[in-house]
Amino acid sequence: MRKAFLFLALALGALYVFSTGASTEDGGFQTGTPEILSMSALAFGPEGVLFIGDGKGGAVFAVDLGDKAPNGGKDLLTVPNLEGKIAAFLGTSKDDVMIHDMAVNPISQNVYLAVSRGRGQWDREWLLPNDIADASVLVKVDSYGALSEVPLKGVRFAKAALPNPVSPDKKHEWKEGIPLRTDTITDVSYSGGTLYVAGLSNEEFASALWRFSYPFTGKAAATTLENYHGAHGQFETEAPIRTFVPYALGGKDHILAAYLCTPLVTFPLADLKDGEHVKGRTVAEFGSGNYPLDMLVYKKDGQEKLLIANSDLPFLIVDPRDIESYEGAIAEPTKTYVAGVRYEPRSGVGVQQMDLLNPETILTIRRHPGGNLDLVSLPVKWF
C-alpha cells in the first residue's frame, strides 16, 4: 500500500514536470543553451550561480556554473598582459578585444570575464565596451592564471525578462549613432535573496532599478530613479546608474549608486516600490568628466569602506560612516566639481574592472602606463 502510494506520488510528480516543461524546476531552472545576446554585466549569486545581465536581450540569466569547489586561499592572482592572452584566445591582436565585465566566484575564487572582439571600432571618447560590441564569450581565469572558455551549452540556467526595457529604436542623445539599448543593463548585484539590476527602462523617466527575487519567481519590481547632479546643476532622470552596491546605512538597507560625472546617490530600499518614481539623495560629487566603473565594499581593521574605480579619476575611498553622518543633500549647483561627503583618493588610475578576490584581496583589471592591460591583485591592507 505504502509502495503504491509512493508510486502514485512519483507518477503525479512526473506528470506535473512533463505537463509544465522544464521550467517547473525551482526558480525556473532548465538545462539547455541560454539565448544570451550580450553579456552586459556579471555578478555572482549563491552557490556558484553567475548572473548575466543581457542588455540587448532585455533579460537576466542565472547560470549554474557548477563551480563550487571551495578555495579559502589568500594567494594573490596576477596575470600580466591579460589583454594579449585574451586576444590570442580570440585569434586576434590585443588592440581588438574588450572586457565588458568581471566577476569573481567567491566560493572558488575563479574569475569570470565577459569579452568581445571589436575594440578597433572604439574611436571616440565616452563610449564604453557595451556601446561598441556585444560580449559573446565567457572566459574563466583560474587560480593559476590559465584562461579557458566557459561554454554556455547544455548548462542549468534560469531566465527572467526585464519589464519594459528601453526600446532598441531610441538613440543616445549625445553619443552619436549609439542606441540607448546599450545601457539597458549597466550593472547587476546580488544581495540577500534579491538580484538588483540597474539600467534604462522605456518609461518617461528612463533611469531604472529592477529587483528580482531569487530564485526567480517571474515577477520583477521596477522603480524609476531621479537624482540631483550638482556638477550639471540639474535633476537627472535619463542617466543610468553606472555602478552600485546594496549597503546598510544606519541599519537600513540602501542602494549606493554612482553616476557619470560623478555624483554618489543613496536610495533607501524601503522607498523603492514597484511602479514608482523615486528621488535619491545626492551625498557627494566626485568630479566631472569621469565614469565610475566599479564599486565594492571591503573591510580593513574591522571597518567597512566603499571603494570606487574610475575611468578618469584614481581610486576613491569613502567611509560609510561619513555618508551616515552627512546631513541634507546636494540640491544646488556645485561651484567646484567636488562637494558633499569627503573621500580619500588613492593611487589606482586605469582600473577598468574590480571585484573582491577574497576578503583580503581586491582584484583589478588595470591598464598600465606601458599600455598592457593586466589582472592585478591589491591586498586590502594596502588601502
Next chain:
Amino acid sequence: MVLKRSFAGILVLGSCGFVACGPEEPARAPALAFVNDPENEHFGTVLLTGARQSRDWPAVFTVRVEGADREAPPVLGDYIVEGDSVRFRPRFAFTAGLAYRSAFENVEITFAMPGRDPEERPRVEAAYPSSAEVPENLLRLYVHFSHPMRAKDVPARVHLYDSDGREVPLPFVEIETGLWDSEGKRLTLLFHPGRVKRGVGPNLALGPPLRAGFVYRLVVDRGMKDQRGFELEAPFERELRVAPPDRTSPDPTAWKLNRVEDRSAPLEVELDEPLDRALLLRLIRVERDGGLEVEGVASASENETRFLFTPREPWSPGSYRLFVDPDIEDLAGNKPGRLFDEEIGRAPSAAKGADLSFEIR
C-alpha cells in the same frame, strides 16, 4: 614548415607533401592544411587529416596566433570530426595581417591572412604649399588624403623634424581632433601663430618653429588610420627648405591675366607670389559684366603661383571681372594691403580686395 596559398584558395602542407600523401598510401601520416573559405579570404578552417584515433582535440590539435603571449591559450574554436579528419573552425574570423601556427604532434604549419589590400589603403595624395622652398613665417600646411581619416590621430602621427632629425616641439596649434575639412580628407596644419608672429610671448620664448637656412621634414606616420581603421599605404614625407620670412603683401593689381584664346580653355592668372592654396581656390570669383557669377572650377598650378578658372560652359564673348576677396593670403598669412604681423607702432591697415577686368573675344 611554411605554408603557401594557392590561387584556388587552399593550402598546405604538413609533414608530407601532396605526393607522399596520395590516397593510395594505406596508413596516412597526419597532415595539416589551412582551407580558405572561397567566399571570404579572412574566413577559413584548419583541416587535420590522418590522425588515427579520436582524442581530446583541443588539447592536441592547436592553432595559435604567431608572436602572441606565450602563456596564452590556443585560439578558441570548434573541432568538427568529419570521418577520419578533424576540422578546426575559429569562433571569430582570422584577422587580416596576422599569421597563425597550427600544430598536431610533430606536424606544424603556419599560414598568414592577407593584409589589407594595398589598393584600399589610404595615402597622402598631396601636400601644400607644393614648393619645396617655404618662407620662415609659413602659416599653414595642407595634407590631402585619399580617404576620410580618423581625426584624433593627428598629434601622435604628424611630426616636424629639424635638419638634425630632432622633432620640433609644438610647431602646430594643438587641436585634439585636428583641423579637417568636412570630408575628413584635408588636414590643415596651422603653425602656432604666436610663434610665427614676432615679438609676442611664444615667439620670444620658443622662437619661430621654422628658421631660414635650415631644412625640415614634415612626416606623417604610416600608423595614421583612416575612418575604416586602415593604416597608410606608406609613411609620407615632405622636405621644407626654409627661405627668409615673407613680409610683403600679395598684390593682385600686379597679377597677369593671360588672354583666353580657346573658349573652353581656362582663364589663367599669373600671381605675383605663391598663395595659400585653400584660400586661393575659395576666394576668387568670376562675374560677367552684368554681375552674373560664372560657374566653373578653380585650380592652381606652378607651386600655387598660377590660378586657373575653367568655366562650366564655354566662355561667351564679352567683358568679365575677377573679384579677389580681401581675405586671400600668401603662404605667410599676409593679405593684400595687410601684413600678418605689422611692425610695432604701425597702425594695421585694412586688407584690400581687387577687381580685375578681362575680355573674351
